[in-house]
Amino acid sequence: MxxxxxxxxxxxxxxxxxxxxxxxxxxxxxxxxxxxxxxxxxxxxxxxxxxxxxxxxxxxxxxxxxxxxxxxxxxxxxxxxxxxxxxxxxxxxxxxxxxxxxxxxxxxxxxxxxxxxxxxxxxxxxxxxxxxxxxxxxxxxxxxxxxxxxxxxxxxxxxxxxxxxxxxxxxxxxGDDVSAADPAYLERFALNPAEYSIIIARPEPENSFLEMVGAFSSKKRNHKLVVLGKFSPDINRYHQQVMDCASSEVIFVGAIYEPLIIQALRFFCRFYLHGHRVGGTNPSLVEGLGASCAVIAHDNPFNQWVAGPAAKYFSDQATCDDLLDRLLNDDCAWHKMKADSYSRFAERFTxxxxxxxxxxxxxxxxxxxxxx
The missing domain is CATH 3.40.50.2000 (Glycogen Phosphorylase B;)
Incomplete structure (x- = not known):
């Protein structure tokens, strides 16, 4: 039976x-x-x-x-x-x-x-x-x-x-092991591989949107930040604050649920920014590791255990700004972070x-x- x-x-x-x-x-x-x-x-x-x-x-x-x-x-x-x-x-x-x-x-x-x-x-x-x-x-x-x-x-x-x-x-x-993706999915957003970073989360205060978008927008980056999530600025004050602080290099693309598109956006990004402060093993962070994303994450015990030494960590807007200043154009650090992310994924999260x-x-x- x-x-x-x-x-x-x-x-x-x-x-x-x-x-x-x-x-x-x-x-x-x-x-x-x-x-x-x-x-x-x-x-x-x-x-x-x-x-x-x-x-x-x-x-x-x-x-x-x-x-x-x-x-x-x-x-x-x-x-x-x-x-x-x-x-x-x-x-x-x-x-x-x-x-x-x-x-x-x-x-x-x-x-x-x-x-x-x-x-x-x-x-x-x-x-x-x-x-x-x-x-x-x-x-x-x-x-x-x-x-x-x-x-x-x-x-x-x-x-x-x-x-x-x-x-x-x-x-x-x-999480899924994403070893390849179709770059054609980037065309609808006018993006090129490695010329953008990404945030994928619900736009809520506990997910550090204001800190991450504010840090990225503090100066001209010659780089794009793609933000996935459903924003309702007319009825949500926090959503309005995040959008108000965003520079012209920040692209709000709304909520996307097609797995192949999300996988491609992750796989070809320069950095995956993860601001979650509360919770356990976050699915989006695991999926980022599985796509070999170089991760910049909020510094807390939840994220530290999941991403381990593969990620770089920020505690507030100023430290996030500093990481972006140091890492966006550092190809050597970027490649190492990507390899370390996948190693952590393969070790524990398949x-x-x-x-x-x-x-x-x-x-x-x-x-x-x-x-x-």
């Missing part, structure tokens, strides 16, 4: 939204190839009955939700977890944002492993009510999950202040290794389904 895994906590597969969806897609396809039966709960827009489909051998349970945004996600999680109570198998929940609903699974006796993601309640973008919600759900997730997964050593250390470290396994996020670690963890927990 096939081992059965149900994946909760994401919007669905194939991936269209973010890192967790990409991971779920990779894991589902891999486990299916290893003989598992994998079911993924998928959020759909609109109203109607729950329905099922098959995608690449993966079972999908589609749940229509009328509401949008955070409210829609909470409602989707509520319906998905209630539906999952009637299923038999092992459960993997990605994220703890609605862990209070997972209490039902614990009462039912289902075995649920929870990937605890980052320390969401520390993010600057959330107001007090949201921070309290995330803080409470982090605590609940620590206790209702039979086992926890941390994607970074510092996240494991943080969770170990809540529960025993024996209850936590550290498995980082993975999908092949990451997925095997997950399979071993799931295999170890599967016998517990019949332990009672």
């Amino acid at each position: 096939k081992k059965k895994l149900f994946i909760l906590g994401i919007r669905g597969v194939p991936a269209q939204h973010g890192g967790f969806e990409t991971f779920a897609e990779k894991l589902s396809i891999f486990l299916t190839s290893q003989g598992w039966s994998v079911t993924v709960y998928c959020q759909e827009e609109g109203e109607g009955e729950i329905w099922r489909s098959d995608w690449n051998g993966i079972n999908r349970i589609h749940i229509p939700v009328v509401q949008t945004g955070a409210k829609g996600t909470v409602i989707f999680d509520w319906i998905a977890i209630r539906h999952a109570l009637s299923e038999d198998g092992l459960f993997l929940t990605l994220g703890y944002n609605t862990a209070i609903f997972n209490v039902m699974q614990r009462i039912k006796g289902q075995v649920n492993l929870i990937n605890m993601d980052g320390v969401e309640w520390r993010r600057d973008k959330w107001g007090l009510i949201a921070k309290v919600w995330f803080w409470l759900n982090e605590r609940i997730g620590c206790y209702v999950g039979q086992h926890l997964i941390a994607d970074h050593p510092r996240i494991k250390d943080h969770l170990a202040t809540r529960v025993s470290s024996r209850k936590i396994t550290m498995i980082p996020y993975g 999908w092949g290794a990451i997925l095997v670690e997950y399979q071993q963890l799931l295999d170890a927990w599967y016998p517990s389904l019949n332990s009672d």
